[in-house]
Amino acid sequence: MREHVLPGLNLSVSQAARDLVVTRQTLHRILAGNAAITTEMALRLEKFCGVSSQFWLDRQHQYELQRTKSDLASVLSRIPSRQLVDTVVRKMGASDAE
Amino acid sequence: MREHVLPGLNLSVSQAARDLVVTRQTLHRILAGNAAITTEMALRLEKFCGVSSQFWLDRQHQYELQRTKSDLASVLSRIPSRQLVDTVVRKMGASDAE
DNA sequence: TCCTCTGTAACGCGCGACGCGACAGCAGGT
């Protein structure tokens, strides 16, 4: 991101932070990977550089998913793996294709 | 969810909570909409009833997105809406189709 | 009667994102 959007817009970190109505440090934390991209930030970024908020969030969420999955491995093994019947699943609109 | 997966599995709230290795109250809060579906919970639910974690998370995230968008409306208006050049956007893999 | 389910409420903990202040280093302009 620092390598793409900032030079792409020809902006400094400080200036970008001001435009995003956020502190310098906040932007730094994100650039350094020490903070996650919040729903808030995603919306700010969308308005800020025209890149879909979905893009930023999908990135973030997929990362969290990976991380949490390994953290939760021991707990997950203790959960019985049932299978909800297909008719019910489709009724919820979760037919594996969403 | 209470209307679909619980009766679909023929389980009580208490029993489901036990299976998920979570407190009753935690499940209640989710069923009542007083708590969000965490990445953790999504993974537990996936193992628990076979419904993709993506399904639960997408739901949750879209909701948050809507909510945050209106909350942030005033702030967003103060953010200059720039447009990152397409070549850079595609280089990031955010070509609007992701 | 006792047990298990149900719902709800209040308290406290821990984590994570954020703002604020302060530091030091490095340009550039007066």
Next chain:
DNA sequence: ACCTGCTGTCGCGTCGCGCGTTACAGAGGA
């Protein structure tokens, strides 16, 4: 030399929120 603005990083305090814990009260079956 001085001031200004950028850079990165540190620590502290706050706030929101998901979660566990405890405790309440009501409904229904053995």
